Amino acid sequence: MALAKRQILVTSALPYANGAIHIGHLVGYIQADIWVRFQRLRGHDVVYLCGDDAHGTPIMLRARQEKLAPEQFIARMNQEHQADFARFDIVFDSYYSTHSPENRVLCERFYERLRQGGHIAQRPVEQFFDPVENIFLPDRFIKGTCPACGAADQYGDSCDACGKHYAPTDLIDPRSVVSGATPRRKSSPHLFLQLEDFRDQLGGLIRGGMVDAAVANKLQEWFGDRLKDWDISRDAPFFGFPIPGQTEKYFYNWLDAPIGYLASLAHYLRAEPAEAEDFWRAPGRETYHFIGKDIIYFHALFWPAMLLGAGLPPPGKLCVHGHLTINGGKMSKSRGTFISAEQYARHLDPQALRYYFATRLTATPADIDLHFGDFIARVNSELVGKLANLISRAAGPLAKLLEGRSGAAAPAAGAMLADFRTAAPEIATDYENRNYAGVTRRICALADMANKYVEEQAPWSMVKTAPEAARSVWSTALECGRILTIYLKPILPRFAEKVEQCLGLGPLAWADVEQVLSPRRLAPFEHLAGRIEERKIEVMVRENQTPVAPAAVAGPVAATSDRPTSGGSWRAGNESPKSPLGPTGAPSAIAQAPVTAEPLAATCTIEQFNAVDLRVARVLSAEPVQASEKLMRLELDLGALGRRTVLAGIKKAYSAEQLVGRQVIVCANLAPRKMKFGVSDGMILAAGAGGTDLALLSVESNATPGQRVH
RNA sequence: CCGAGGGUAGCUCAGCGGUUAGAGCAGGGGACUCAUAAUCUCCGGGUCGUGGGUUCGAUUCCCACCCCUCGGACCA
Numbered sequence: 135m136a137l138a139k140r141q142i143l144v145t146s147a148l149p150y151a152n153g154a155i156h157i158g159h160l161v162g163y164i165q166a167d168i169w170v171r172f173q174r175l176r177g178h179d180v181v182y183l184c185g186d187d188a189h190g191t192p193i194m195l196r197a198r199q200e201k202l203a204p205e206q207f208i209a210r211m212n213q214e215h216q217a218d219f220a221r222f223d224i225v226f227d228s229y230y231s232t233h234s235p236e237n238r239v240l241c242e243r244f245y246e247r248l249r250q251g252g253h254i255a256q257r258p259v260e261q262f263f264d265p266v267e268n269i270f271l272p273d274r275f276i277k278g279t280c281p282a283c284g285a286a287d288q289y290g291d292s293c294d295a296c297g298k299h300y301a302p303t304d305l306i307d308p309r310s311v312v313s314g315a316t317p318r319r320k321s322s323p324h325l326f327l328q329l330e331d332f333r334d335q336l337g338g339l340i341r342g343g344m345v346d347a348a349v350a351n352k353l354q355e356w357f358g359d360r361l362k363d364w365d366i367s368r369d370a371p372f373f374g375f376p377i378p379g380q381t382e383k384y385f386y387n388w389l390d391a392p393i394g395y396l397a398s399l400a401h402y403l404r405a406e407p408a409e410a411e412d413f414w415r416a417p418g419r420e421t422y423h424f425i426g427k428d429i430i431y432f433h434a435l436f437w438p439a440m441l442l443g444a445g446l447p448p449p450g451k452l453c454v455h456g457h458l459t460i461n462g463g464k465m466s467k468s469r470g471t472f473i474s475a476e477q478y479a480r481h482l483d484p485q486a487l488r489y490y491f492a493t494r495l496t497a498t499p500a501d502i503d504l505h506f507g508d509f510i511a512r513v514n515s516e517l518v519g520k521l522a523n524l525i526s527r528a529a530g531p532l533a534k535l536l537e538g539r540s541g542a543a544a545p546a547a548g549a550m551l552a553d554f555r556t557a558a559p560e561i562a563t564d565y566e567n568r569n570y571a572g573v574t575r576r577i578c579a580l581a582d583m584a585n586k587y588v589e590e591q592a593p594w595s596m597v598k599t600a601p602e603a604a605r606s607v608w609s610t611a612l613e614c615g616r617i618l619t620i621y622l623k624p625i626l627p628r629f630a631e632k633v634e635q636c637l638g639l640g641p642l643a644w645a646d647v648e649q650v651l652s653p654r655r656l657a658p659f660e661h662l663a664g665r666i667e668e669r670k671i672e673v674m675v676r677e678n679q680t681p682v683a684p685a686a687v688a689g690p691v692a693a694t695s696d697r698p699t700s701g702g703s704w705r706a707g708n709e710s711p712k713s714p715l716g717p718t719g720a721p722s723a724i725a726q727a728p729v730t731a732e733p734l735a736a737t738c739t740i741e742q743f744n745a746v747d748l749r750v751a752r753v754l755s756a757e758p759v760q761a762s763e764k765l766m767r768l769e770l771d772l773g774a775l776g777r778r779t780v781l782a783g784i785k786k787a788y789s790a791e792q793l794v795g796r797q798v799i800v801c802a803n804l805a806p807r808k809m810k811f812g813v814s815d816g817m818i819l820a821a822g823a824g825g826t827d828l829a830l831l832s833v834e835s836n837a838t839p840g841q842r843v844h
Numbered sequence: 845c846c847g848a849g850g851g852u853a854g855c856u857c858a859g860c861g862g863u864u865a866g867a868g869c870a871g872g873g874g875a876c877u878c879a880u881a882a883u884c885u886c887c888g889g890g891u892c893g894u895g896g897g898u899u900c901g902a903u904u905c906c907c908a909c910c911c912c913u914c915g916g917a918c919c920a
């Protein structure tokens with residue numbers, strides 16, 4: 135084939151070096167790895183780069199917590215990340231780090247050119263400063279009282295109680311999460327990249343195919359207004375690179391992260407950073423960034439602006455993938471579905487995950503679901519039952535019954551083999567467009583044909599009287615298997631390796647589809663892919679199920695605690711409890727397990743208990759709060775105590791009709807709470823995880839509104 | 845509330861202006877035994893969210909509505 139050889143540069147997003155790789159991360163890496171392997175199989179030149187995003191305050195603090203120097207900490211994370219990727223056959227040409235000499239030089243070069251181009255502005259920023267730790271605090275490291283509704287213990291960016299957004303400087307009674315000290319407001323000059331300078335160019339890129347339509351659409355959200363300046367500086371102490379010409383200033387790690395792609399390239403080339411830039415801008419070079427939808431902003435706006443400002447070509451294409459859900463829900467620690475790469479690999483076959491992700495991946499940024507029941511079904515029936523079995527049922531009998539020699543394919547099977555070969559361009563197009571779901575569908579359809587062929591020929595019968603005819607049937611099946619192996623090779627490199635070995639072939643390339651498998655002696659056949667046992671998933675999930683933190687008290691449905699708790703049990707309540715295997719999975723022990731095993735709270739005295747004044751109340755009226763997804767506005771009759779308005783997070787579990795007239799238990803002496811939709815004066819009690827899983831407390835009909843509960 | 849994406853068989857998903865709407869799994873009946881209890885075959889099963897419209901013709905295009913998911917921040 136006379137395909138022009140493409141020069142392709144592929145990157146995967148740099149994982150942040152403060153945590154382990156989990157199977158959600160793997161979606162994007164497996165997607166990119168498959169694409170890279172496909173391009174190489176076609177004979178193109180690909181350089182595949184990645185590395186750790188190793189800078190920033192969270193890493194600095196985390197290292198300190200572990201009593202390590204940041205450099206030691208990130209070195210360890212780097213090792214762990216590389217080991218995790220290797221387990222899943224994700225192979226980079228260079229896995230580097232943003233904390234590298236090359237990256238420092240590159241950041242300085244970028245910055246200098248941006249500055250000289252007049253794209254950097256300087257102005258003061260007032261932020262909170264922790265006087266004990268002597269650090270400026272990111273918004274998430276500050277808590278305080280919401281200036282809008284008075285809710286306590288809210289983060290520095292927005293209030294979970296009323297939803298109001300504000301600056302951390304607006305908080306009442308702010309505290310540092312790091313030291314607990316009261317932060318001071320402190321002004322400091324910051325450096326900004328003026329994104330608006332690049333508006334026209336960025337708009338052109340977005341409309342010009344750098345991203346797919348769905349992503350371009352999403353970008354309009356930000357692009358509609360004027361583009362805001364981007365603060366690229368952070369104050370000392372900060373784990374990162376100092377900004378030249380400034381004192382006590384560091385590059386924000388989202389500036390050095392994408393530049394890290396070039397640093398990783400320099401590392402791969404074992405060359406000076408300038409040479410990496412030359413490589414990047416070489417004519418005909420195609421660059422592809424594989425990223426998750428959560429970091430579109432950086433890669434579609436900041437990064438191209440940085441490149442343009444530094445005189446380098448913008449990225450060719452951003453390949454955006456969605457996030458992973460498990461059994462239709464978010465990964466959840468309490469449900470045991472927050473699974474690390476290492477944990478998965480310890481219990482299950484990585485190539486099964488590669489295959490399953492492939493069956494679900496398309497070019498859209500839609501989330502993909504790892505549905506355990508479907509996962510088992512797809513892998514066992516398609517990967518094992520159809521694909522591996524096809525080769526096994528051909529190689530096995532040839533070895534056992536026919537001296538381990540394959541022969542020529544059956545002439546009568548010519549039409550089928552032609553179908554196998556003519557599928558190549560369509561499969562290649564699907565690969566090229568990242569439509570791996572299409573790839574696996576086509577491959578399975580071909581495998582069905584081959585299995586059907588073998589079935590109809592029944593070589594096991596003819597082997598008794600016409601062994602050469604049987605040999606040609608099995609050899610035909612083997613040829614089918616060989617071609618399918620080529621098609622599958624980007625997804626299943628180990629599978630392909632074993633087939634190559636059995637057939638005594640060198641590494642198969644895409645062009646080998648057109649070759650013919652000549653008669654040969656077969657090497658011993660190796661098991662290609664194992665079935666997934668449901669039990670192993672159960673064990674993995676159970677091992678992974680951590681007890682819910684005591685903080686995650688989901689019991690009382692309080693107007694004042696209408697927010698997800700740290701343990702995640704509240705969110706878990708948004709779905710009815712179901713088997714980890716999902717509806718199509720067989721019932722399992724876990725399905726019956728309680729949603730959470732909530733630890734007993736600390737012992738309290740009778741005095742402490744008496745401090746809580748619980749009363750019987752009758753619901754006079756109930757009205758769902760329109761603009762809220764959870765809140766219901768209740769008018770309560772507390773007898774002699776009069777009427778109360780309570781906002782309760784029970785909208786998903788109860789309708790207004792179900793509530794009116796009903797008697798409930800209310801905490802009557804709870805401090806009134808101002809919320810976005812009014813003041814809530816008390817809280818009603820219920821059991822359950824939250825969301826739709828709620829059971830209101832009620833009393834026998836002989837209780838009277840206003841009576842105290844003792 | 846605003847924006848985006850989606851609602852297609854019991855489940856997970858393809859398809860998309862045009863012949864009787866598909867796949868895998870699940871369910872039911874057969875066949876076969878070479879193969880990792882795999883494979884093959886037949887059957888059942890969908891008013892393609894609801895209501896309008898455009899059209900010779902709509903699941904596929906347009907409008908409205910309902911439901912689900914995700915985003916909406918100076919984190920960037």
